Amino acid sequence: MIRKASVMKVYKQHHEEYRKRHDELWPEMKDMLKEHGVLEYSIFLDAETDSLFAYLTIKDEELWARSADTDICRKWWAYMKDIMETNPDDSPISRELPEVFRLAD
Template sequence: MIRKASVMTVFREHHDEYRRRHDELWPEMEGMLREHGMLSYSIFLDAETDRLFAYLEIEDEERWARSADTDVCRRWWAYMRDIMETNPDDSPVSRELKPVFHLGR
């Protein structure tokens, strides 16, 4: 199992909409994430800074990287571009965090 974390930004006026869209995650998006080795995925919001902290556990880096090339992922990115910072290809502006400490099994 591989742990990954990143930070993104949601626009202040869209905190509730961001949550709503994830509460109604498309079944085909969830299926694609699982097919690409996602074991667990959590996103937390710091409402004071508009920063999102994403934490996920995956099975394999290469398999996970291929998820970005799927049609459903590209459609999700386009769906989210109006409520968060995105790159020209609609992917979220994201900064990967480096692990510095873990205490667990």
């Protein structure tokens, strides 16, 4: 199991819309994530800074990387680009965060 974390930005006026779209996550998007090795995926919002903190566990880095090349992922990015900061290809502007501490059994 591989743990990953990243940060993104949602536009202030779209916090609730961001939540709504994820509450209504398309079944085919959910299936694609599972098919690409996602075991868990959580996103947290810091409403004061408009920052999104994403945390996920995956099975394999290469499998996960291929998720970005799927039609459904690109469709999702296009769907989300009006409410968050994105790159020219519609992918979210995202910074990976290195793990600096973990307490586990």
